[in-house]
Every structure is written in structure tokens, then in C-alpha cells.
Amino acid sequence: MDFSSLQSYLEGSSLEVLTPTLQTEYFDQLRLGDFPRWRALLTQLPTIQPSAHNFDSTISIGQAKDADEATLQQLKSQLREFIPWRKGPFELFNIPIDTEWRCDWKWDRLKSQISPLAGRKVLDVGSGNGYYSLRMLQAGAERVIGVDPHIAYVVQFWLIKHFLKDIPADVLPLALEALPENSAYFDSAFSMGVLYHRRSPINHLLQLKNSLKPGGELILETLFVDGGKGYSLTPESRYARMTNIWFIPSIPTLESWLSRCGFVDIHVIDESTTSIDEQRKTNWMPFDSLEDALSKKNPNQTIEGLPAPKRVIMLAARSKQSL
Numbered sequence: 001m002d003f004s005s006l007q008s009y010l011e012g013s014s015l016e017v018l019t020p021t022l023q024t025e026y027f028d029q030l031r032l033g034d035f036p037r038w039r040a041l042l043t044q045l046p047t048i049q050p051s052a053h054n055f056d057s058t059i060s061i062g063q064a065k066d067a068d069e070a071t072l073q074q075l076k077s078q079l080r081e082f083i084p085w086r087k088g089p090f091e092l093f094n095i096p097i098d099t100e101w102r103c104d105w106k107w108d109r110l111k112s113q114i115s116p117l118a119g120r121k122v123l124d125v126g127s128g129n130g131y132y133s134l135r136m137l138q139a140g141a142e143r144v145i146g147v148d149p150h151i152a153y154v155v156q157f158w159l160i161k162h163f164l165k166d167i168p169a170d171v172l173p174l175a176l177e178a179l180p181e182n183s184a185y186f187d188s189a190f191s192m193g194v195l196y197h198r199r200s201p202i203n204h205l206l207q208l209k210n211s212l213k214p215g216g217e218l219i220l221e222t223l224f225v226d227g228g229k230g231y232s233l234t235p236e237s238r239y240a241r242m243t244n245i246w247f248i249p250s251i252p253t254l255e256s257w258l259s260r261c262g263f264v265d266i267h268v269i270d271e272s273t274t275s276i277d278e279q280r281k282t283n284w285m286p287f288d289s290l291e292d293a294l295s296k297k298n299p300n301q302t303i304e305g306l307p308a309p310k311r312v313i314m315l316a317a318r319s320k321q322s323l
Helices: 004-010 016-022 024-028 035-043 069-080 103-110 131-138 151-161 201-211 251-260
Strands: 053-055 059-061 090-092 095-097 121-125 143-147 169-172 186-192 212-224 263-273 310-318
Touching (some): 016 024, 016 169, 053 131, 069 095, 103 212, 103 263, 121 131, 131 143, 131 186, 186 201, 212 251, 251 310
Parallel strands (some): 121 143, 121 186, 143 169
Antiparallel strands (some): 053 059
16 A cells, blocks of 8 residues: 555644554564455456546445456455455445445434534544545545554455545554544544444543544444443443443443543434344355344344344534643
8 A cells, every 4th residue: 555645644743653654664564364465465456447436325436347357357356355344335346345234324324413524634443444434535524544453354445445546545454542642633533333342432432532623523333222321231241242342331321421531512313223234144244243143032132132232323522622
């Protein structure tokens, strides 16, 4: 990946300290997962100039007419090397990638409720393959920086950007903690599907607040459970087959956490129950999904007997007096 554009953009800003992570030498040292193999696969991608692209519900890049049949068959085989594809949907040169999540449904729930993104610097935490980052660009963001420590999903974004080199969005294989403390850089910060994976949700919220300019907006999407202020579900071992779920708060508890972390103007914009139509097994994500995590006798419970996944989207702002 060529990060020279991002490096120039960050020059002189509070995020300039990230420059070492944008160098070839940094990536030469990475030994995460199958990164060496994925890196080799990225170098083998065909060079195709897309005749069009669209960052609508389905992220669409190019058309079938942009390459010959043999090249497209080669590309399809390469795309399958990057399975599982979780966020999407995508379509590359008329090759549909039916992802596990219908992320367009989630975006539809929030897009008209958040502050306009036009001209904003946006942080996308847990960005993965950058589906939401590209939707943010469509909404007018000046620049989107995604961070995600899971290299398997970051390389999917790099694959996509191979065909769209000049778009002002990047996804870096970093955790939120890699950002400098109290950078106060972003106008908007998204954390969607991350909070319940954090051992310390309070620290996560503080880091999000400190990444925002005074008055900047947090868009927080997370699992929640029914309950009063102070209640949070703490699974003993697994939740919906997942071992990396630490705290699932009630909405009043989440509001309290946000307030104590220094956020203001806190309010809920959406509540939903995750369905097996929104999160499901596909040919591009052929492993267990939500249906396998729910009780066969009672779909309102997980296989562990806990409440089935429900999700909330909340907005909050960093106080304009907060620095």
C-alpha cells in the first residue's frame, strides 16, 4: 500500500506520530496471521481501471466490460482467497460478494440521524474491510481514517483500494490505543460493534472522546440488554458462541458510562433485534453465524441461555469545553 497521500495529509497534525506505521519497513516486520501470504496475493491482483464506482448500499467498483473473462475469473479466485468476508455487501467488476452482515441495513438506521459528514475528518474504529468508511466518503467526509488490529479484514480493504487508489480513505492495522492520547483531531468518530469486545469499555469510551475535537460527535453502535441503570451482562465464558464478549450494558448503564466519560447530548437513535436475515452464513462467509448461535427451542435466547443479540445506536458529543 502507498500511504504517501495520508502521510502528507497528517503532516503537522496531532496524528503525525503515526508516520512510522505508514512506512514499508513497518509492514516488513508484520507477522500477523497469514499476512505474508495475503501481502503476496495483493501483489498478484490484476491491474484493471474501473470505469465507474458507487459507494451506495452495495459498494460497487467497476463493470464486467472493464476486463476480459479470463482476468475476471482470476480476480474472483483471488477474492475467495480472502474469505471470510464479514462486512458488506460489495460488487467488484460485477462479481458479487455476499457478506455475512447486511451492513447497509445498519447504515440506513443511522445515516439520517447523525450530523452531516460533509467536510469532516472521520475516525472509523473497528473498520475492518472499510465498508462503512466508504459509506462515510459517500456522505461527504473530507477524509476517513479507519483502524482495526485484525489484519485479515484490513487486507480486504487494501484489496479494494488497489482499484481505487486516490480515494481519501485508509484503513490501518492499528488499535484505537495507537492514536496519540488526547489527539482531539476528528470531527466524527464511529465505533460500531466494538465496545463489547473491550475488556475496559470505559477506557474505550475515553479514548474515543479524546480522539474528537471539542464538540465532535461520537456514533456508538453496540449490543445491549434490557435492564436498569447500573446493570450490565457479563458472560461467564461465551456469548452467542463468542469468547471475546466482556460487558453488554443496559441502555441506562451505557448512558451513564458516556456521561461519566465526559460526553454530552447523549441520546438513542435506534434499537433493533439482530435477525438471521441481517447476519447469516453465505458462500463468502461459510462459517457459523447468528443462526448457529441462537437456541433452537427459543430464538430469543442464545445457545448459552442468555438474551439474544439486540443492538442500539447512540449519539453523544465531546463537550466544547473539554480539552
